[in-house]
Amino acid sequence: MRIAVVGLGLIGGSVARRLAPGHDVRVWDTDPATRELAARQGLTVAENVTGTDVVVVATPMDVLPAVLSGLAGQPAGTPAPGDGPVVTDVGSVKVPVLAAARAAGLRDRYVGGHPMTGIERSGFGASDPALLDDAAWVLVLEDDTDLDRWLTVAELVTAAGCRVVPATAVDHDEAQARISGLPHLLASALAVAGAAGGPLAKALAAGSFRDGTRVAGTRAEFVAALCDTNREALARVLDATLADLTAARDALATGRSVLPLAVAGNRASRDWADGAGTGITLHRNAPDLRARLLGLGAAGGTIETVTEREVRGRVSRATGQGRLPL
Amino acid sequence: MRIAVVGLGLIGGSVARRLAPGHDVRVWDTDPATRELAARQGLTVAENVTGTDVVVVATPMDVLPAVLSGLAGQPAGTPAPGDGPVVTDVGSVKVPVLAAARAAGLRDRYVGGHPMTGIERSGFGASDPALLDDAAWVLVLEDDTDLDRWLTVAELVTAAGCRVVPATAVDHDEAQARISGLPHLLASALAVAGAAGGPLAKALAAGSFRDGTRVAGTRAEFVAALCDTNREALARVLDATLADLTAARDALATGRSVLPLAVAGNRASRDWADGAGTGITLHRNAPDLRARLLGLGAAGGTIETVTEREVRGRVSRATGQGRLPL
Numbered sequence: 001m002r003i004a005v006v007g008l009g010l011i012g013g014s015v016a017r018r019l020a021p022g023h024d025v026r027v028w029d030t031d032p033a034t035r036e037l038a039a040r041q042g043l044t045v046a047e048n049v050t051g052t053d054v055v056v057v058a059t060p061m062d063v064l065p066a067v068l069s070g071l072a073g074q075p076a077g078t079p080a081p082g083d084g085p086v087v088t089d090v091g092s093v094k095v096p097v098l099a100a101a102r103a104a105g106l107r108d109r110y111v112g113g114h115p116m117t118g119i120e121r122s123g124f125g126a127s128d129p130a131l132l133d134d135a136a137w138v139l140v141l142e143d144d145t146d147l148d149r150w151l152t153v154a155e156l157v158t159a160a161g162c163r164v165v166p167a168t169a170v171d172h173d174e175a176q177a178r179i180s181g182l183p184h185l186l187a188s189a190l191a192v193a194g195a196a197g198g199p200l201a202k203a204l205a206a207g208s209f210r211d212g213t214r215v216a217g218t219r220a221e222f223v224a225a226l227c228d229t230n231r232e233a234l235a236r237v238l239d240a241t242l243a244d245l246t247a248a249r250d251a252l253a254t255g256r257s258v259l260p261l262a263v264a265g266n267r268a269s270r271d272w273a274d275g276a277g278t279g280i281t282l283h284r285n286a287p288d289l290r291a292r293l294l295g296l297g298a299a300g301g302t303i304e305t306v307t308e309r310e311v312r313g314r315v316s317r318a319t320g321q322g323r324l325p326l
Numbered sequence: 327m328r329i330a331v332v333g334l335g336l337i338g339g340s341v342a343r344r345l346a347p348g349h350d351v352r353v354w355d356t357d358p359a360t361r362e363l364a365a366r367q368g369l370t371v372a373e374n375v376t377g378t379d380v381v382v383v384a385t386p387m388d389v390l391p392a393v394l395s396g397l398a399g400q401p402a403g404t405p406a407p408g409d410g411p412v413v414t415d416v417g418s419v420k421v422p423v424l425a426a427a428r429a430a431g432l433r434d435r436y437v438g439g440h441p442m443t444g445i446e447r448s449g450f451g452a453s454d455p456a457l458l459d460d461a462a463w464v465l466v467l468e469d470d471t472d473l474d475r476w477l478t479v480a481e482l483v484t485a486a487g488c489r490v491v492p493a494t495a496v497d498h499d500e501a502q503a504r505i506s507g508l509p510h511l512l513a514s515a516l517a518v519a520g521a522a523g524g525p526l527a528k529a530l531a532a533g534s535f536r537d538g539t540r541v542a543g544t545r546a547e548f549v550a551a552l553c554d555t556n557r558e559a560l561a562r563v564l565d566a567t568l569a570d571l572t573a574a575r576d577a578l579a580t581g582r583s584v585l586p587l588a589v590a591g592n593r594a595s596r597d598w599a600d601g602a603g604t605g606i607t608l609h610r611n612a613p614d615l616r617a618r619l620l621g622l623g624a625a626g627g628t629i630e631t632v633t634e635r636e637v638r639g640r641v642s643r644a645t646g647q648g649r650l651p652l
Contacts, residue, residue, distance in 0.1 A: 116532045136529055165529055175527040178519050183538035185584065186512045188591025189570045193504050193563055195594035199626025199642075201501040203462055203491055206442045207541070212509035214537040216595040223588035231578040237519055238575045242568065244515045249564045252557040258511065262549035265514025268521035269542040300525025316525075 001156060004049040004085070005056045006067060008034050010118050011090045012058025013127025016043055018160045026052070034124050049085055054156055056113075057089040061225055064091055065100035072104040086149045088113045088156075093176060093229040094140050094169035111153045112140035112169060114176070115162060122219075129161075136302060137162040140169045141294055151284065155306040163302035163313075166293040170233075177233040182241060184215055184223045185234075191216035277301075277316040284309055327482060330375040330411070331382045332393060334360050336444050337416045338384025339453025342369055344486045352378070360450050375411055380482055382439075383415040387551055390417055391426035398430040412475045414439045414482075419502060419555040420466050420495035437479045438466035438495060440502070441488060448545075455487075462628060463488040466495045467620055477610065481632040489628035489639075492619040496559075503559040508567060510541055510549045511560075517542035603627075603642040610635055 001023050005016040008029040016027045016038070026046040027038050035045050049055045049071065057067050071087050087110050091097045094112045101110035117135040118126075137157045141150055154164045167175070191213040194201055227234055248258045280301060282292050293311070296303070301315030327349050331342040334355040342353045342364070352372040353364050361371045375381045375397065383393050397413050413436050417423045420438045427436035443461040444452075463483045467476055480490045493501070517539040520527055553560055574584045606627060608618050619637070622629070627641030 116530050136532075138530065165526070167526060171526060172530075175523045175530050178523040178527045179531040179535040182519055183516055183534040185571065185574055185587065186516055186538055187534070188587050188594075189567050189574075190509055190512055191591040191594035192570060192587070193508055193567050196566070197501045197504040198624070200491070200493055200497060200624055201504045203623075203626040203628065203642075204442050204464065204498075204501050205505040206462075208509040208513070209505040211537050211540045212512055213591075213595050215534045216591040218588075218592070220585060220588035220592045223592075224583050224585040227574075227578065227584045227588075231581070235575055235578040238571065238578070240522070241515050241519050242571060242575060244518060245511065245564065245568060245571075248511055248515075248553075249561055249568060252553065252561040252564070255557070257550050258553045259546060259550040261511065261514050261518070262544075262546035262553075265517040265539075265542040265549075266544070266546045268514075268517035269539050297529075298524070298526055300529040302529065316529075 001054065001152075001159075002052045003054050003056065003156065004028070004046070004052040005058060006049070007057060007059035008038050008124045008127070009058060009060070010122050010124075010126050010131070011115060012056065013038070013124040014118070014129055014131045015056055015058065015090075015160055017041060017127060018129035018132055019156070020044075023159070024052075029124070037124050052085045054086045054088060054153060056156075057087060061091045061093070061097075061229055064089060064097055065104070068097075068101050068104040068106055068110070072106045084109060086111060086152055088139075088153045090115055091229075092180070092226055094138070094172045096229055098140060098142070098169045107144065108146055109149065111145060111150050112138075112172075113153065113157070114138040114172065115157075122222075132161045135162045136165050138165045138167050138172050138297075140172060141166045141290060141297075142168055143290075145290075147290060151306055151311070154303055154311070158304060158306055163304055164306075165302050166297035168294065171298070173230050173233045174237070177230055177237040181227045181230055181234040182237055184218065184226060185238070186241075187213050187216040188223065277314040280313045280315055282311045282313070284311060327380065327478075327485075328378045329380050329382065329482065330354070330372075330378040331384060332375070333383060333385035334364050334450045334453070335384060335386070336448050336450075336452050336457070337441060338382065339364070339450040340444070340455055340457045341382055341384065341416075341486055343367065343453060344455035344458055345482070346370075349485070350378075355450070363450050378411045380412045380414060380479060382482075383413060387417045387419070387423075387555055390415060390423055391430070394423075394427050394430040394432055394436070398432050410435060412437060412478055414465075414479045416441055417555075418506070418552055420464070420498045421559075422555055424466060424468070424495045433470065434472055435475065437471060437476050438464075438498075439479065439483070440464040440498065441483075448548075458487045461488045462491050464491045464493050464498050464623075466498060467492045467616060467623075468494055469616075471616075473616060477632055477637070480629060480637070484630060484632050489630055490632075491628050492623035494620065497624070499556050499559045500563070503556050503563040507553045507556055507560040508563055510544065510552060511564070512567075513539050513542040514549065603640040606639045606641055608637040608639070610637060 003025045005012050005027045019025050026044045029035050039045050059067050098112050115137040118131045157164050248261045251258050299315050301313050303313040305312040329351045331338050331353045345351050352370045355361050365371050385393050424438050441461055441463040444457045483490050574587045577584050625641050627639050629639040631638040
């Protein structure tokens with residue numbers, strides 16, 4: 001497979017370094033120093049994507065629309081012919097990128113992606129192929145996504161050592177709000193509440209506070225981008241959480257117990273699928289492949305191998321007995 | 327020092343086992359099997375506290391008032407003479423226990439305590455003297471607390487390998503709401519929000535979600551007791567946090583950014599005192615000892631040694647450059 005990686009930050013650098021042995025990989029970054037670093041790592045630096053099968057756009061979210069327009073070779077808003085390499089990205093929110101890709105005229109060639117890995121460090125210097133080991137990597141599958149192109153990107157993702165999670169852009173962003181946007185906002189709010197208690201509160205802080213605030217140290221601009229680009233889903237999720245916390249607050253203020261929230265939280269943290277799972281094989285020419293792939297993702301399943309004839313994956317058994325994989 | 331430990335759970339068991347070598351320690355538990363376990367560990371089991379210097383009441387919070395009344399030797403509400411051993415406890419909230427001790431007529435002899443350690447496991451079987459290594463242990467110091475008796479308990483706590491944090495009951499409970507009650511409620515709410523996303527959300531959950539929900543697995547009755555017994559302070563703290571999160575929600579819903587909360591959270595998690603600190607020595611007969619001890623605690627300082635003449639401690643330098651001690 002001939003692959004171009006555009007943008008050599010943490011993820012782009014890790015993907016390029018993981019795929020370069022065994023694939024025809026060329027890389028590009030707007031920063032000359034980063035290009036030089038990449039060349040010194042043995043990567044092939046090239047400005048154009050001509051003749052590649054897949055372009056992995058791994059730039060920051062805010063320049064993604066411009067890069068997608070550039071790859072479509074024409075201004076935003078004008079439909080383009082379906083020719084040229086498949087374009088995928090690694091942005092943390094998928095609905096707005098899908099809209100940008102469609103606006104750029106890339107609908108037929110675009111397959112949105114989001115690897116669930118590595119956010120603390122950044123830059124090519126921090127890139128590491130091992131970051132991708134067994135990571136879940138969402139690939140967006142819509143009604144109008146070209147299935148062959150989707151499977152081409154799935155092949156690339158599994159070749160990089162990751163498990164593909166098929167999901168619509170809307171479902172991805174909703175899940176992302178719950179398991180990434182919300183925890184970052186709660187960690188920030190908890191850190192603020194702790195600091196408001198002054199040195200005494202800090203002297204008493206132990207495990208529960210440390211765990212709850214761990215990601216509050218993430219770069220604020222990163223947290224804001226993560227949340228702001230997913231504002232609709234996150235506002236909706238936050239509404240439900242605010243209702244739960246307000247109910248607990250009212251219980252405390254009126255002499256009742258917070259036990260219902262504690263019980264629900266405990267049950268939620270234990271109701272976790274076990275690690276083993278059941279193997280699943282789908283034939284590439286199955287007429288209902290799109291629906292079955294989305295069904296696999298919705299069930300928490302992942303794809304581990306893509307061959308010329310088959311897609312092989314695994315879906316965990318939700319036993320209700322499992323624990324969060326700490 | 328002659329010490330009685332009443333209640334041999336995780337904390338009581340750990341304290342008794344830590345102090346038994348080198349002190350005259352007797353223990354008691356209402357459970358015969360636990361008494362037998364303790365005796366097999368070489369501890370001296372005895373039902374009465376006659377002739378002891380300090381009684382450490384390490385029972386669950388809900389039976390504390392009854393135990394304190396029993397130690398006062400009379401029904402609740404009747405003032406008692408000041409005679410008999412000093413009584414301390416290890417309950418996670420201090421205002422209600424202080425009120426119960428006063429109601430039991432123990433005002434002169436009671437010194438409230440709270441070791442900041444070990445909550446995941448429970449029972450004598452899980453007790454471990456190492457749990458106390460360098461743990462912060464709040465001792466409640468009020469205007470009417472007998473200073474000599476307070477220093478006797480401080481001597482016991484430092485002998486157990488812990489650092490004493492002097493604080494009023496109100497200040498302790500306020501800090502406790504921020505660094506223990508609140509993180510438990512937020513973890514429960516986050517676990518509920520994640521589970522509501524179904525298997526897809528679980529398949530995508532990574533570090534931020536795992537860290538944020540870690541203590542949601544704590545026994546629900548423990549979380550409820552921790553929060554319900556501290557309802558006033560926790561409702562107040564929760565109000566401020568709900569306001570912060572509601573502001574973030576409104577920002578998302580109206581096209582603005584959550585950056586202010588992310589910046590505040592980031593700053594709060596970095597504005598941490600460094601570990602080294604400055605040594606402090608207070609003379610036991612200093613006229614302003616009570617105020618200086620409370621000042622040390624309010625500054626995030628702790629007491630490491632209590633001798634016949636001196637109290638030696640340490641206060642960290644709040645450099646604003648430090649990181650949360652992860």
